[in-house]
Amino acid sequence: MIQLFHVSKSYAGDAAALSDINLEIGKGEFVFLTGPSGAGKSTLLRLLMSAELPSEGQILIAGRNVARIRRRSIPYIRRNIGVVFQDFKLIPNRTVLENVGISLEVMGLPRGKVREAAGAVLEQVGLGHKLDAMPERLSGGEQQRVAIARAVIGEPSILLADEPTGNLDPELTLEVMEVLTRLNHRGASVVVATHDHALLQRFPRRVVRLDRGRVVEDPS
């Protein structure tokens, strides 16, 4: 499902953020990306979601080389990738329901279906009572759950999550992991970037460890 061949990413004037990454994540696999701050976890996720292009190497998503894809094709790739951003990236002037529904609205779904699906997924993450709230009125944990609901609503074949439980208490962490696991059980490949060791111990999955832009541990 996801293949990286000798992928490097560097920014002008900085040390390489990623160096010679080779990685393969299968369909329906659940992978934790871990490592200290600055290890390259977020950069790797940004490359996978086609927010940036690699400086070197090839990235294949479902057999398509995203490093060479035409710009106009990128939105269609992204519709198959749900992303939970570390800073949530919620639209401030839209309600919780609208923020979640936007992933379906870009596909051209009728508004009624969008609202129905968004309401259902918000129920799943425990925010069924906050459909009409604005993001600024929510706590960090609630905003994070809205971001997760938006990422999973389209039932993407790949889900990328950058520290999705960073702001959550243990109980909510469990709920969020259940949502991700449910999606994974339906066949989606899930990649979660985290430096939460407790999470890795509590949910034993394949762990890919990064350090200074290199893969230093991968059991596969």
Added chain:
Amino acid sequence: MSRMAHAFSARGSLLSRSRYALRQALGSIGHAPFTHLVASCSLAAALFLAAVSVSVTMGAGALLDSWSRSGELTLYLAPALGDARHDRLMEEVRALVDGEVSFVPAEEALERLALALGEPGEALRELPRNPLPASIEIRPLGLDGAALQRLAASLVRLEGVEEVDRGGEWADRVERITTAAGAAAMILLPLLLLGAAVLAASVVRMAIHERRREIEILRLVGATDAFIRAPFLVEGVLAGLAGGLAAAAGLWILAAQLSAQLVLAFPPELDPAALASPSRLLLVIAAGGALGLVATAVSVERQLR
């Protein structure tokens, strides 16, 4: 492909996207009504001035054309010539002219003027002495401007003819004014319309700037450029249509005021009612929408690049 995308992308209707674009555009207008009002007003002013000057220029052109096509000559006769001399003059003119020749007695000339002036013309009938001379009206057949001028030169030499009027002086004056107004309009109107379009584009540019975070997020969740662009384009079209409607309303009011208040009848080519003909008003409204669309499209393209 995600299950949702697979299930719905084929049916992802244009209607849903259009509704989304309209909702977002209306939301944006509601969010900043004053800036949109300013943009619409400037478009309205530009369209109003453009429509008025184009109408006047076209009307004056049509009037000149009609004058040149009619090729009428009027011979003003010396006073107190007597009926016998009038008859002889008519015979001399008929001998020179192939066309329609008619004698207009001084009394009939006064009556015509009184009728043309309407109510104020009643006073003319009370004058102790008719100040207008008798005249001979001539409509020659198949003469161009030069031949008409030669005919006028030969007619003015007839005994008893004081003056020959072929409307040339008026026509020349109107033509000079029309040419000058047309040249000014050619320079000023594009500038005016461009200024209004730039203002409309600036409003959209501000809206894009305010919503840059939203645009970034939309891109990250898979929005195409067309999806992102559509609400801004709708916003531009709506602002343009509002401007066009306001300009059309202004033209309608102007036409009604001119028709009601001006006493002298206009020639049909300059009829103020033509300013507000349904087709012209529709054209002004459509031009507003088109101007808003083009200005916004250029602005959005540059901003989202």
